[in-house]
Amino acid sequence: xxxxxxxxxxxxxxxxxxxxxxxxxxxxxxxxxxxxxxxxxxxxxxxxxxxxxxxxxxxxxxxxxxxxxxxxxxxxxxxxxxxxxxxxxxxxxxxxxxxxxxxxxxxxxxxxxxxxxxxxxxxxxxxxxxxxxxxxxxxxxxxxxxxxxxxxxxxxxxxxxxxxxxxxxxxxxxxxxxxxxxxxxxxxxxxxxxxxxxxxxxxxxxxxxxxxxxxxxxxxxxxxxxxxxxxxxxxxxxxxxxxxxxxxxx
Numbered sequence: 001x002x003x004x005x006x007x008x009x010x011x012x013x014x015x016x017x018x019x020x021x022x023x024x025x026x027x028x029x030x031x032x033x034x035x036x037x038x039x040x041x042x043x044x045x046x047x048x049x050x051x052x053x054x055x056x057x058x059x060x061x062x063x064x065x066x067x068x069x070x071x072x073x074x075x076x077x078x079x080x081x082x083x084x085x086x087x088x089x090x091x092x093x094x095x096x097x098x099x100x101x102x103x104x105x106x107x108x109x110x111x112x113x114x115x116x117x118x119x120x121x122x123x124x125x126x127x128x129x130x131x132x133x134x135x136x137x138x139x140x141x142x143x144x145x146x147x148x149x150x151x152x153x154x155x156x157x158x159x160x161x162x163x164x165x166x167x168x169x170x171x172x173x174x175x176x177x178x179x180x181x182x183x184x185x186x187x188x189x190x191x192x193x194x195x196x197x198x199x200x201x202x203x204x205x206x207x208x209x210x211x212x213x214x215x216x217x218x219x220x221x222x223x224x225x226x227x228x229x230x231x232x233x234x235x236x237x238x239x240x241x242x243x244x245x246x247x248x249x250x
Contacts, residue, residue, distance in 0.1 A: 031060035032247040038227060040241035048235035051088045053077050067108060071096040083119050091118045099131050099142075107132050110144040121154035121234060127166055143169040148191060150198065156234050157197075164193035164203075181215040191232070205231040209243070221247040 034057045040050045053076055061070035074093040082090035097112040110131035115124045129146025150163040168189035175182055188208035199205065211225035225243040233239060 025065040027063040027065065029060070029062035030249070031058075032221070032249045033058050034245050034247040036243055036245045038241055038243045040239065044237075044239040044241055047237040048233075048239050050233075050235070050239060050241075052241075053088070054079075067098065067100040069096070069098050089119045091116065093117075099133070101133075106134065110146055112146075118154070121152075121156050123150065123152040123154075123156075125150050125163075125166075129166075138175065139171075139173045141169060141171040143167070148194075152198070157200075159195065159198045161195070163195050163198055164191060166191050168208075183213040183215065184211070185213065186210045199231060200236055202231040202236055205229075207232045211243075211245075219249050221245075221249060223247070 035054070036057060037052070037054050039052050040048075044050050055074050055076040056078055057072055057074045059072040062068065072095055074091075076091040076093065077089060080088065080090045093114075093116045095112060095114045097110075099108040099110055101108045108131045110127070110129050112127045113124065114127075116122065126149040127144075127146035128149075129144055131142060131144035134141045145165065145167050148163045148166045149161065150159055152159045166189055168187070170185070170187045172183055172185040175184075186208065188206070191205040191207075192203065194203050194205065196203070207229045209225045209227045211223050213221055213223040215221050223245040225245065226240065227243050228238075228240045229235075230238045
């Protein structure tokens with residue numbers, strides 16, 4: 001399957017999920033558009049040959065009586081040529097997540113699609129598994145365990161099929177400091193028992209970010225994220241950097 005077709009399929013499935021959700025009892029929702037700058041560490045630039053970049057993101061989510069949905073679309077290096085193949089060209093990334101609640105148990109059926117497209121590399125991960133939701137007044141934690149089906153093409157090799165398991169979570173803690181609203185958040189994904197034909201035989205990989213957000217008002221949020229990955233993102237090395245973000249909430 002061509003990568004443009006894969007990206008279109010991912011977008012269609014995300015849109016279908018939101019469309020289906022819209023017909024259920026709405027409980028909450030959010031959306032924002034942001035401008036972001038990822039500043040890789042000097043070690044990452046040396047080890048993984050990564051380059052700093054700017055990206056635009058459209059993000060949103062909603063909760064319903066049956067479950068919840070979440071998604072984002074990133075346009076990286078929007079001012080660059082999408083045919084550049086030196087790791088510094090225009091790229092797109094998107095993700096759609098859905099949790100279907102299993103009654104009032106806290107458990108849910110979990111699924112997500114992540115899709116990235118560059119001039120010389122493309123990959124789509126399709127996850128299906130189980131998750132759990134915990135939440136109180138200021139804190140939430142949503143872990144999951146899922147089967148990973150991967151389709152990859154391009155300069156980093158070709159792979160299609162079962163690719164092990166992924167365990168991960170999203171979490172957040174809201175608090176006040178000096179009368180201002182803040183939130184700490186973290187997402188993490190640990191891939192294990194990957195196929196030996198994938199990522200040069202590296203069986204495990206980690207990917208995630210920890211962030212501090214300042215909700216200046218209802219419309220404006222600023223944040224700084226510590227971005228990290230190991231044996232992921234096209235490199236067999238540890239990678240880390242800082243992401244500076246300014247969001248407009250709607």
